[in-house]
Amino acid sequence: AGQVSVAQARWPFYQLVFLMCGITAYLGKLQVLPLLLKGLSRLEYRGYDSAGVAIVNNGEITVKRSVGKVSALTAKCDGVQGCAGIAHTRWATHGAPSELNAHPHTARDGSFSLVHNGIIENYAAVKQTLKAEGFEFKSDTDTEVLVHLITHIRDSTSTPINEAVRIALSQVTGTYGIAIVTADNELMAATMGAPLVLGIGEDDETFIASDATAFMDHTRDIVYLADGQIAHAKLGQRAVICDLDREHVPLAIEKLVGTLDSVEKGGYPHFMLKEILSQSKTLADCLRGRVAPGQNIQLGGLSTPVQLNGEQVVPLECLQNCDRIILCACGTSWHAGIVGEYTIEQLSGVPVEVEYASEFRYKNAPLRKGRDVVIVISQSGETADTLAACRMAKDRGCLSIGICNVVGSTIARETHAGVYLHAGPEIGVASTKAFTGQVTVLTLLALLMGSMRGTISEDDLSRHSSELAMLPALVESTLNAVHETTKEVAKEFWLAQNFLFLGRGVLFPVALEGALKLKEISYVHAEGLAAAEMKHGHIALIDSLMPVIAIAPRDEIYDKVRSNIQEVLARGGRLVVVTDRDNSDFDDDAETVIRMPPCPNLLLPILSTLPLQLFAYYVAVRRGCSVDQPRNLAKSVTVE
Numbered sequence: 001a002g003q004v005s006v007a008q009a010r011w012p013f014y015q016l017v018f019l020m021c022g023i024t025a026y027l028g029k030l031q032v033l034p035l036l037l038k039g040l041s042r043l044e045y046r047g048y049d050s051a052g053v054a055i056v057n058n059g060e061i062t063v064k065r066s067v068g069k070v071s072a073l074t075a076k077c078d079g080v081q082g083c084a085g086i087a088h089t090r091w092a093t094h095g096a097p098s099e100l101n102a103h104p105h106t107a108r109d110g111s112f113s114l115v116h117n118g119i120i121e122n123y124a125a126v127k128q129t130l131k132a133e134g135f136e137f138k139s140d141t142d143t144e145v146l147v148h149l150i151t152h153i154r155d156s157t158s159t160p161i162n163e164a165v166r167i168a169l170s171q172v173t174g175t176y177g178i179a180i181v182t183a184d185n186e187l188m189a190a191t192m193g194a195p196l197v198l199g200i201g202e203d204d205e206t207f208i209a210s211d212a213t214a215f216m217d218h219t220r221d222i223v224y225l226a227d228g229q230i231a232h233a234k235l236g237q238r239a240v241i242c243d244l245d246r247e248h249v250p251l252a253i254e255k256l257v258g259t260l261d262s263v264e265k266g267g268y269p270h271f272m273l274k275e276i277l278s279q280s281k282t283l284a285d286c287l288r289g290r291v292a293p294g295q296n297i298q299l300g301g302l303s304t305p306v307q308l309n310g311e312q313v314v315p316l317e318c319l320q321n322c323d324r325i326i327l328c329a330c331g332t333s334w335h336a337g338i339v340g341e342y343t344i345e346q347l348s349g350v351p352v353e354v355e356y357a358s359e360f361r362y363k364n365a366p367l368r369k370g371r372d373v374v375i376v377i378s379q380s381g382e383t384a385d386t387l388a389a390c391r392m393a394k395d396r397g398c399l400s401i402g403i404c405n406v407v408g409s410t411i412a413r414e415t416h417a418g419v420y421l422h423a424g425p426e427i428g429v430a431s432t433k434a435f436t437g438q439v440t441v442l443t444l445l446a447l448l449m450g451s452m453r454g455t456i457s458e459d460d461l462s463r464h465s466s467e468l469a470m471l472p473a474l475v476e477s478t479l480n481a482v483h484e485t486t487k488e489v490a491k492e493f494w495l496a497q498n499f500l501f502l503g504r505g506v507l508f509p510v511a512l513e514g515a516l517k518l519k520e521i522s523y524v525h526a527e528g529l530a531a532a533e534m535k536h537g538h539i540a541l542i543d544s545l546m547p548v549i550a551i552a553p554r555d556e557i558y559d560k561v562r563s564n565i566q567e568v569l570a571r572g573g574r575l576v577v578v579t580d581r582d583n584s585d586f587d588d589d590a591e592t593v594i595r596m597p598p599c600p601n602l603l604l605p606i607l608s609t610l611p612l613q614l615f616a617y618y619v620a621v622r623r624g625c626s627v628d629q630p631r632n633l634a635k636s637v638t639v640e
Contacts (some may be wrong), residue, residue, distance in 0.1 A: 022048060023115050023196065024214040025179040027187040027233050028205030033080050033192050036087035037131035039214030040070045042263055044629060048089035049097035053631040054104040054113035057082035059183050061113050065102035084187060084235070086179045086208075088115035091144055092125070095140025105144045108135070112161060112182040114150070116143040117210060117314070118175035118194040126172065146172065150180075162188060162232045169230070170244050175384075179208050187239075190230040195382060195410065198223040198231050198239060199255060206233035212256055213263040220256040224408050232426065263425050270627045272428035272521070274615050280476040282433045283606075286440050293466040294508035297448040299419055306416040309370055309397050315417040318399045319445075320452040322373045325350055328357040328389040329377035332431040332516060333438060335459055337377055338509035339605045340442030347456055348449035358385040361392055371399030376402050379426060379434040381409020403441050403455055405434050419445070428628045430520040432613050435513060436475075436606050443468065443602065467600040474607060477597050481581065482611040489592050490618030493547050499526040500538060501612070502568075503551040504561050506605050510551055514612030521620040521630045540571040549576045549615070551608050554583055562630045565589075 007331050024039035026032045036053050051073040052065035066072040070089070088103040095101035098393060104113040120126070123142035126149055131137070135148045141585055145489050146168065154164035161182055169176070169190055177194030181187055189196050189208045192579065199207030199219040207215040208231070212222055225231060225241070229249055234237035241249040248455035268274035277280075302315040319325075325344060327337035334356060341352040355365075357376065367374070378386045381404035390411060393400045402411045402418035405426065412418060421437035447464055450456035456464075493499075503511035512528035519526050529538055531550065542548065548568045552561045569589050577586045581595040596613045620627045 010301050022091070022117060023086070023177060023179050023208065023210045024088075025086040025115075025187055025208035026188065026206070026215070027084045027181070027185065027235060028201060029083055029203065032043065032082055032085040033077055035086055035215075035218070037070065037074055037077070039209060039278075040073070040087050040089055042213045043089050043209075044070055048091050048629075050090045050092075050099070051088065051104035052090075052102045052104050052115075053077065053080075053085055053087040054106065054115075054181055055082040055085035056181055056185055057081050058181055061106060061181070061183050063104055063106055063113060063148050065099045065104075067097050067099060067102065084181050084185045086113060086115050086181045086187075088179075089116075093119055094142045099140045099473060101141050103141075103143060105139065105141065105147045107147055109151070110183065112147075112180055114143065114178055114180045116146060117177040117184075118192070120146055120172050120176065121174035122172060123174075134615040142174075146178070161186065162230070165190065166230055166242070166244060166246065177210055185235040187233045188231065189225060191225045192227050193384075193387075193410070195408075196225045196231075198225055198241075200238065200251070203345055204233075204236060204238040205232075206239045211221055216256055216263075221253050222256050223251050223253055226413075227410075237511075263427060270428065270617070272430060272432060272617055272627050275426060275428055275433045276610070276617065277479060278424075278435050279433050279610070280472040280479070282421075282423040283436060283440055285424070286437045287444075287468060287471065288422070289463050290444055291468045293462075293469050295465060296451065296461070297444050297465065299444060299448060301419045302417050304417065306399075308399055308416060313399070315399060315401060316448070316452065318373055319350075320448050322350065322399075323368060323371040324373070325352045326360075326362050326367075326372060326374045326393075327352060327354045327377060328374060328386055328393075329354075330357050330383055330385055332435050332513060333377040333379060333383075333386070335509045335513040335516065336435055336438035336442060337375075338512070339439050339506055340375075340377075340446070342506040343443055343446040343602075344511075346450060347446040348453050350449060351454070355389070356385075357383070357389040361385060361388045362560045367393065367396045367398050370399075371400045373401060374412060376400065376415065377404070377438055378402070378409075378411055379405045379431055379438075381406040381411040381420075383411075387411055387414070403438060405437065429630055429633050430517055430616070430627075432517075436609060438560055438604050439609075440468075440471065464600075464602055467602050470600075471603055471606065472542070473604060474597065475610065478599070478607045478610050479614075481597050482578075482594050483614060485592065485594050486611045486614040487618050489594065490615055490622060492573075492592065493576075494619045494622040496545070496547050497524060498541070498546050499524060500541070500546060500548045500573075501526060501528040501536075501551070502531040502534065502548060502561070503528070503608075504531045504557050504564070505555070507551045507553075507555075507608060510605050510608050510612070511549075513609060514549065514551075514616070517613055517616035517617060520633060521616055521627050522623055522625055523631070524619065524623075525619045531561050534564060534567065539567060539571065542568055544572050544574060547574045547576060549578065549612070551588075551612075552577050552579045552583075552586075553596070553604055553608065554580050555604065578608055 120142040175193035201219040402415035501511035515528035517524035
């Protein structure tokens with residue numbers, strides 16, 4: 001992975017969005033505690049089980065840790081002062097959530113504290129070696145192993161702390177994003193597969209975070225740390241960067257673009273509701289400069305020549321001539337990929353396969369060098385399995401294309417080419433606006449490929465381009481039309497323990513996504529299903545306690561879906577139908593009909609998703625769930 005700058009980025013660099021982890025740190029003249037706690041509060045959306053801070057004052061480090069929310073940590077920090085410190089929100093991997101396992105972890109002599117994101121894979125072997133050297137362990141974490149390893153190297157070789165850190169990191173395997181503060185007011189950070197951003201403030205203040213939102217109200221001068229790089233700062237001195245081979249790395253300072261409004265609720269009760277209702281704007285940003293009525297589709301990130309198998313190729317030409325496209329993703333992004341499969345095959349005629357990235361990387365699937373194109377989809381651009389799939393495809397000589405939301409993310413850096421969503425920071429753990437952005441980008445790609453390959457006419461391309469240009473306005477009108485009805489449906493069904501979502505064709509993955517949203521934030525069992533498959537097993541579940549939500553617009557397979565719905569009614573199922581505004585076919589049978597404004601078939605997967613997002617949200621609110629930070633989930637899954 002290399003550093004990202006405006007000049008170096010392969011993808012168009014229109015605006016900055018943000019990564020997902022749980023570290024923030026500061027060294028300077030300000031009182032650090034308020035800054036760290038505010039930074040942690042902006043990182044809460046990731047999902048976490050504990051939090052902690054380490055703050056330096058008069059040569060001593062004070063550590064405070066707590067299980068639960070940042071508010072619980074704040075209550076423990078009264079009177080803590082100092083101008084240097086680190087902070088962390090932890091999602092448990094090694095060891096249960098507890099104060100002993102919470103970060104920061106501190107050297108046995110109290111000389112430094114460390115926080116860590118990622119997994120040290122060889123921690124067990126290193127731990128046994130350190131135990132033989134007399135080190136005692138208080139926690140179950142791999143992070144404490146790293147702390148003691150640094151201590152052992154420093155003490156046994158009489159090297160300064162920054163050199164001990166470099167040597168220690170050369171001896172561990174796995175992923176890490178670490179921040180270290182010393183009792184001598186030094187600050188260090190290093191990364192390998194777990195992103196960190198360095199901020200340069202006034203009078204050479206140093207900020208470190210896994211998400212620039214943590215410090216964006218203090219500085220807009222940032223440096224992305226690349227894998228294998230170590231930043232080191234002393235009080236009153238600008239940070240310097242070296243790599244694991246001690247080679248100096250110049251500071252590639254970029255200007256952070258964005259507003260604090262994008263990372264604050266702005267009067268909404270939850271980020272998720274804000275993000276659902278902002279999709280007309282985010283999709284307008286996604287489409288800006290890429291589509292206009294009657295004009296060709298423009299995807300600038302795919303038009304720049306890249307090196308592939310020793311030759312210079314243009315990604316668009318590879319897409320025009322490829323034999324097959326493989327879409328790799330996880331979770332919500334996988335559902336977007338299935339929508340893309342239907343759309344790309346229909347409009348371009350190119351065979352498409354959609355793979356779970358977590359399975360694709362291990363199945364040893366045959367890939368055709370130079371003939372297959374692998375497209376990886378990830379909101380954060382840091383999903384570990386998706387990134388591994390990307391690397392495998394590149395190793396086998398396939399063009400890799402990324403679709404992600406986060407500028408400067410690892411996937412954005414490591415793919416040959418790509419397209420950004422421009423959806424802005426997505427704070428809610430359950431993805432909403434990123435999903436519709438992904439589907440929109442895949443639709444643009446399908447139209448562009450169809451145009452290049454001659455599988456759609458100029459008239460059809462012009463019509464579809466005009467339809468896409470209407471999308472932001474249609475999203476706004478659809479949200480207005482379905483909002484109150486959907487809220488009432490949630491009021492009626494919020495106590496149900498099981499749901500079935502039905503869709504057919506390109507709306508089958510929309511059913512999958514609707515079920516996933518409900519599971520993620522409401523903790524209710526739900527399944528998405530291709531409606532015709534219901535008779536092959538799931539129909540046995542249907543009774544008066546099983547609400548069924550059917551997506552049934554009047555498209556080309558409407559009559560088939562209507563027949564499937566009759567099977568539900570015949571077995572006493574409780575029915576909610578999402579359909580067209582003027583469709584009265586279900587007025588006598590469904591408990592509720594959610595009526596959508598008329599729209600082109602091309603846009604149905606996006607617009608029919610909106611009421612399902614709202615339904616999941618309002619059910620979660622009624623059930624008293626943590627909407628933005630659902631249990632056991634993290635915004636960016638950077639471990640296997």
